[in-house]
Amino acid sequence: MNAAANPVPAKSDAPSASSAFRGQLGTYLGLTAVLVGMIALFGSMSEYFLTRDTFVSIANEIPALAVMAVGMTFVLIIAGIDLSVGSVLALSAAVTAAAILQWKLAVPLAALLGLATGLVCGTVTGAVSVAWRLPSFIVSLGMLEAVRGGAYLVTDSRTQYVGDAISGLAAPWIGGISVAFVLAVVLVVVAQLVLTRTVFGRQVVGIGTNEEAMRLAGIDPRPIRIIVFALTGLLAGLAGLMQSARLEAADPNAGVGIELQVIAAVVIGGTSLMGGRGSVVNTFFGVLIIAVLEAGLAQVGASEPSKRIITGAVIVVAVIIDTLRQRRADRKGL
Amino acid sequence: MNAAANPVPAKSDAPSASSAFRGQLGTYLGLTAVLVGMIALFGSMSEYFLTRDTFVSIANEIPALAVMAVGMTFVLIIAGIDLSVGSVLALSAAVTAAAILQWKLAVPLAALLGLATGLVCGTVTGAVSVAWRLPSFIVSLGMLEAVRGGAYLVTDSRTQYVGDAISGLAAPWIGGISVAFVLAVVLVVVAQLVLTRTVFGRQVVGIGTNEEAMRLAGIDPRPIRIIVFALTGLLAGLAGLMQSARLEAADPNAGVGIELQVIAAVVIGGTSLMGGRGSVVNTFFGVLIIAVLEAGLAQVGASEPSKRIITGAVIVVAVIIDTLRQRRADRKGL
Amino acid sequence: MGGVAVSPATPVLTLSTIGKDYAAPVLDDVSLVLNAGEVLALTGENGAGKSTLSKIVCGLVPPTRGQMLLGGQAFRPTSRRDAERFGVRMVMQELGLVSTLSVAENLLLDRLPNRAGWIDRAELHAQAARQLAKIGMHGIDPATKVSRLGIGQQQMVEIARNLQDDTRVLVLDEPTAMLTPRETTHLFEQIDLLKARGVAIVYVSHRLEELQRIADRVAVLRDGRLVDVRAMAGLREEELVQRMVGREVLQDEGRARRVAGPVLLTARGIGRAQAVRDVNLELRAGEVMGLAGLVGSGRTELVRLLFGADRADRGEITLHANGQVTQQVRKGWRSPMQAIRAGIGLVTEDRKSQGLLLPQSIRVNTTLSDLGAISRGGWLQRAKERGIAQRLSTLLRVRSRNIEQPVSTLSGGNQQKVVFARWLHRECKVLLLDEPTRGVDVGARADLYAELDRMTDAGKALLMVSSDLRELMAMCDRIGVMSAGRLVAVFERGQWSEQSLLAAAFSDAAGRGDPHLTSTTLSTPATAVTP
């Protein structure tokens, strides 16, 4: 009679560690396939593609994009969007440059000021959209315009040559890989852990899934939303530093239109625009796909129209492949 | 006993015709206030702003934006998004130009071909996102790239000068107002009626609100989704014609980045990015706000940074004002 | 009248050896015959497979095994639409209305009257009004947006949508879970009419007293298997419960009043606009206070104010401990966070939109209310979390594969248990429960009651809103009755009767001379409605 009394045999199965690991690997399978396919293709088209140089230079080109994509992943998970990252990148770089060149601040201080600029911009976006409960799309679109205006003001609409004062961030380190790349990878790992293993991460996912339920469970969604946007701003600021370190200049037009590229990377990585679902590591795969594509097309010297057509096709195909794989896995999983 | 049968007196509220009308007016109050405020401000800053010329020229500038915004309103209502409108605009114009200049087709035929191009692009976006159940964001982002590449191919990356063969659409008509403007206004009215008064319109709203419920009610959402994207493509094609009629040329870079402007107009008009809610007439107000802002800033000769900062601020403030008004009305309504 | 068997049984629908597997089998070897003009009650514990079986019949879910015959022909519906072509319709457990469309548009969603695509509004509203009239919803304007209806009215609209003339088989999956007695009465009248027309009806419910009133036969599912099918006439409730759960369930109707401890919470003049008007109440340690009332009487609104889910615009809330005032807030709590910190919890009425993170696991949903308890320095302690979720899920007998199962794939009643589990995880002094047993089966209900008893024993104060008067009378020490936003009466155990409670529930409306609310059958569906 007791057996019947407990309808839930509760199968004591917390999925075993090893199967969880295999599951994890599975998630990256679709994107890895796309990536490997692309590399093979470019390798066959250019004799110099499959060289260490290529990979080192791709590695050094991606930190800015990767860092912004980490922030954007969090933003999309809370069902928001931040279109202003490109402008924030430019403004942060501009402020850093101005701090070094005009206000004659020490480089670390100037860099901190640049990061703070990003943080403030992100906080404003978050706070305005939370305070009046506005869609972040429109608030960040407003910020995209206004912050770009700020970047023009600070640079006087002129590219500021900074020189190698801050180039340390982009300088080759171990085996030609830059500090910025290592930093980006560390950030990806940390952000993934934060997302999956911390209270904050749990709250972020929860808010993206059902904000009202979170509120009634005693978690105030507003500060969390603001923090997510603030972090994204901060990361965009970091991207600004990375980019100006690499280019040794602060360009008031830096990052124009990059928001769509960042969002593309995140979405290719399987994060939903509807919120509640996403993974930073997958985002990183998305970043790699975009970066390899861009570098490969430049290397094989594709014409502008074909670059565009191929880029468009690859974005869609990558998402299709990943989606199909995901669905297959879901079906098996249940 | 029958009277007792109704537990909730259901507030006997078939809103009377007049109160419905007042309600309608109310909806436009917030946006109208923003618009009037802006016009008054620019009027006080520039002696020639409040002239017939200004308004005629604004009227003749908006048709392309308005027509795309009509399509985008439908797309946002079904909780989709179409980033490719700018590229489709360029490709349609390019095809029309090529048809006239290279393939020596008659102008009406060439125009039809241009429209068909838009229709096909939209259909592809819709069909791909429906077939693999992909977010339309990413599919249309792919199309944005690929179609732009197509426009470069067709024009050979050079502006194609068409001359006044197709300028009729943009030619001044009654009191300087062009055919294109009249067409845009008619389209807005028709689209609003379609949205509120037809089976198709109701299905669009239903799908945006609760797709699963629609599916369970036996309505297949897929063709409707595809039709919405196809129509948006067609309207972007029409916008392409309107624009090349004004330019008397097909510019391969036409409409770069215009998608954000179109979406901003729609969102300023109160349409939700989450789907299920929207109004074409309100979108038209959004278009007017953007157009007046742009025209006014140009007339007073604002500097580039201030233009950006003001544009950003106005977008956010317009949405805040409209949102607050909406909330007040909702509270009263309940 | 009970279940007077309808004479010569003509089989309409025959199920043979139906089975359905998800990851594990949820239905197995179910064979049933459904006759014209009869009501077959389908009952069983949460997660027994009732909704799944209903969905199979109506084409929403394909069976893994087995066949169906409809009027002697093989019946394999591929979609709900397909089943409806054969006159097989279903009112689903979860609402499927489009909130931004009008009542009329929802009623005729797939066949909006139109001329060349343009909707014929006059015709639309006329048809809708006819359909609404059928279930007694005369007063509703078909042009009203569904989002402006209460949840009960929405359910009625959903039912009205499926009352088509060509219906041969009608499946109702817990249709009364959100209805008040009066609405239930109308539904039953309609069911009687359909029966008379020879429609075969499958009626899923956990309200056993309803089954007595409406069903001819009853089929009991347990763990996905059909354990019993028999005539309703003469079947005693205890027997039925025994069949469902396979064990004795304690029914303590005549319990004694619990010993009430010191006051923990007082509300003075708390109110919000017209919905809640200046309510005074006290919650004491160790007792359960009930809240009865009609739909829209403001019970939900009141508990939301006490929890800070909405902001009160007048009055004050005071917390006490050991006879001392520990906290006093004017105009209520600023936010739920403040209330929770003060030791208050709320099990919400609408679990889907306000309670659960549907795509997330049982584990995540259970521990949500107190992440501090399962983390150190902001990092989650996974083992600890799993342990807690596992324990609570076992305690409440949540039927699931494991605690990693997404709650979206749980049956309705089990979802409700997960919401409840959350407030067992977070210790609170005052727990507010809004319709906590909606959709929960008898066995699990008993478990839940036992859990509430344990909480009162531990000195907690409970406030329970329920539309089920029997439940309130069985569980509570005091019952407050709300009417039109006021707390019009509070009865002590022993002082109340069904009649007095209902009279109070209608009092305010009557006092204001609302003709709609006076002269109706004042009773629970089980007893007084019988013609």
Next chain:
Amino acid sequence: QEKPKVALVMKSLANEFFRTMEDGAKAHQKAHAAEYTLVANGIKDETDTAAQIKMVEQMVAQKINALVIAPADSKALVPVIKAAIDKGILVVNIDNQLDADALKEKGILVPFVGPDNRAGAKLVGDALAKELKAGDKVGIIEGVSTTFNAQQRTLGYQDAMKAGGMTVVGVQSGQWEIDKGNTVAAGMMREHPDLKALLAGNDSMALGAVAAVKAAGKTGKVLVVGYDNIGAIKPMLADGRVLATADQFAAKQAVFGIETALKAIADKKKQADMPAVVKTDVVLVTKASK
């Protein structure tokens, strides 16, 4: 009689070149404040022809007397310029010459005041050729390929490379941007390890190319040239990371345009009577200059 009102419509004021042009014009107006008033405007995005047309229309509504324009597109702006001329506004074309055929079709004449981009690019290319040997491989980083200036500069570079006997291994667009220029430059160097020089269509892309050269560890081995002589390029010229660039005297171009217009107004000339072309200087800038 009121002071004449002159409108200066440029391309993107976010571009240093046009900012300098604007500053020059504003300084000139300040110095001659008694003689005319000025409204200066630019578009957001250099390629947004439609926006520039709107801007011209707004200026016409402002009842200006003269329009000095750097057209974003040499063909698409012609109809609106014709409309302006029909309203009695004097129009002067600067920076990017309007298409002759389109002007002819509309039956209008618009004086052009500006540099010859192709010749300027050839100057820069020739300076580079002196440092290279025949047969050396070079890559060209073009601006937005659809723009006339980008095409002219590429042609000028190609002219010079052909004359010097170098091999152009690729022409790719860096979209006028520093970052895109960097990506393209890096790709070209990987694909052609023996590349000797990169010719960038503007200085921003040259900056990107310099960074790519540095990242590839080829500083000094791959030469870079640019165009425009922006502020940020000066330190690079000084230390040789950039070999040469061209100066088109942005500040003066607008001023010449404005003066041409003012003179016509003072002389009560009609549009058709204005001088056809006023070529402005382009000079080569290298470490050696100044």
